[in-house]
Amino acid sequence: MSKAIKGVRQTEETREPGARTAGAQTLRRGLQLLRLMADRQEEGLTLAELVEATGLERPTAYRLLCCLEEERFAERHPASKRYRLGLDALQLGAAVHDKAPVVDLVLPAMKRLARLSGDTVFLVVQQGDFTVCLHREEGPFPVRIFTTVPQQRRLLGIGAGGLALMAKMRDDAIREVFKRRAALYAEHGMTLAKLNSAVERARKKGFAEIVDSITVGVSGVGCAFSLPYGAEAAISLGAISSRMHPGRRVELGRLLREELGQAFGNEPA
Structure with missing residues (x-):
C-alpha cells in the first residue's frame, strides 16, 4: 500500500465525528440550497427567498443555482421563477x-x-x-x-x-x-x-x-x-x-x- 493511500485511510479512521472539512465551503453552500428546496418542494422558492434563508450574497446564490440547474439537481419554473429539486436530485432520493x-x-x-x-x-x-x-x-x-x-x-x-x-x-x-x-x-x-x-x-x-x-x-x-x-x-x-x-x-x-x-x-x- 502506498504512503499516500495509507495517509488517506488514517485520516478517515481518525477523523472526529462532526468535524468540518476545510476547503468545502462551495459544496456546503450548494447542499444548503438543496436542503431548502427539499423542504419546500411543493411550492418552490424564489431566488430572493433562498438568499434570505441562507444569508448568501445574491450573485453567489444565483451562480450556485445555475450550476445545480445545469447538473439537473435543481429546476426553475419558467413562469413563477421558483426553484425546486431537479430530476437528478429526485433520482438520488429514489435510489435509497x-x-x-x-x-x-x-x-x-x-x-x-x-x-x-x-x-x-x-x-x-x-x-x-x-x-x-x-x-x-x-x-x-x-x-x-x-x-x-x-x-x-x-x-x-x-x-x-x-x-x-x-x-x-x-x-x-x-x-x-x-x-x-x-x-x-x-x-x-x-x-x-x-x-x-x-x-x-x-x-x-x-x-x-x-x-x-x-x-x-x-x-x-x-x-x-x-x-x-x-x-x-x-x-x-x-x-x-x-x-x-x-x-x-x-x-x-x-x-x-x-x-x-x-x-x-x-x-x-
Missing part, C-alpha cells in the same frame, strides 16, 4: 427508497421493540414540514388497517413520530410550520392551540401519543432521538386502541425511551 442507510442502523432496535411490544413499529424522519416513513416492522399482533407505509409523507404533528419530532422544535418554528400548512392542518381538525397542547404533553411525558388522529380505532406512542451523525429521527409504536389504553401508552413510552437510550446512548425526547 428501498433501504435508506438509517434503516440498517435502527433496524435491530425496531425488531426488539416489535418483539417486546407485539405491536407495529415505524421509523420516520423529518422532511421539511412533513415526515417520511422509512421502515415498518410488524410484531406478532400487527394492525392490518394501518394506512402508514414506507415512503409515505405525513404532516408534522399528526402521527406519533411526527408529534415527537415536533416536540423537539422551538415554539416559534412550530408556529411557522402551522402558518405555512394551516389549510392541511385544518383538514385534520388540528388548530394551533390543539397542536401546542399535544406538543406540551409530549414534552412533559417524554413521549408523544395519539388516539384516533390518523385512523379511528388506532392509537400510538412515539419518541424522537438523535442519530450518531446528528440527524433527528423518531420511532413510534401503533396498535388498536383497545391495546393502547392510557396505562399501556405510558409503559410503551417508557420502553421506547429505554430502548433508544441503550441503542444510541442519548436520552430521547
Whole structure:
C-alpha cells in the first residue's frame, strides 16, 4: 500500500465525528440550497427567498443555482421563477427508497421493540414540514388497517413520530410550520392551540401519543432521538386502541425511551 493511500485511510479512521472539512465551503453552500428546496418542494422558492434563508450574497446564490440547474439537481419554473429539486436530485432520493442507510442502523432496535411490544413499529424522519416513513416492522399482533407505509409523507404533528419530532422544535418554528400548512392542518381538525397542547404533553411525558388522529380505532406512542451523525429521527409504536389504553401508552413510552437510550446512548425526547 502506498504512503499516500495509507495517509488517506488514517485520516478517515481518525477523523472526529462532526468535524468540518476545510476547503468545502462551495459544496456546503450548494447542499444548503438543496436542503431548502427539499423542504419546500411543493411550492418552490424564489431566488430572493433562498438568499434570505441562507444569508448568501445574491450573485453567489444565483451562480450556485445555475450550476445545480445545469447538473439537473435543481429546476426553475419558467413562469413563477421558483426553484425546486431537479430530476437528478429526485433520482438520488429514489435510489435509497428501498433501504435508506438509517434503516440498517435502527433496524435491530425496531425488531426488539416489535418483539417486546407485539405491536407495529415505524421509523420516520423529518422532511421539511412533513415526515417520511422509512421502515415498518410488524410484531406478532400487527394492525392490518394501518394506512402508514414506507415512503409515505405525513404532516408534522399528526402521527406519533411526527408529534415527537415536533416536540423537539422551538415554539416559534412550530408556529411557522402551522402558518405555512394551516389549510392541511385544518383538514385534520388540528388548530394551533390543539397542536401546542399535544406538543406540551409530549414534552412533559417524554413521549408523544395519539388516539384516533390518523385512523379511528388506532392509537400510538412515539419518541424522537438523535442519530450518531446528528440527524433527528423518531420511532413510534401503533396498535388498536383497545391495546393502547392510557396505562399501556405510558409503559410503551417508557420502553421506547429505554430502548433508544441503550441503542444510541442519548436520552430521547
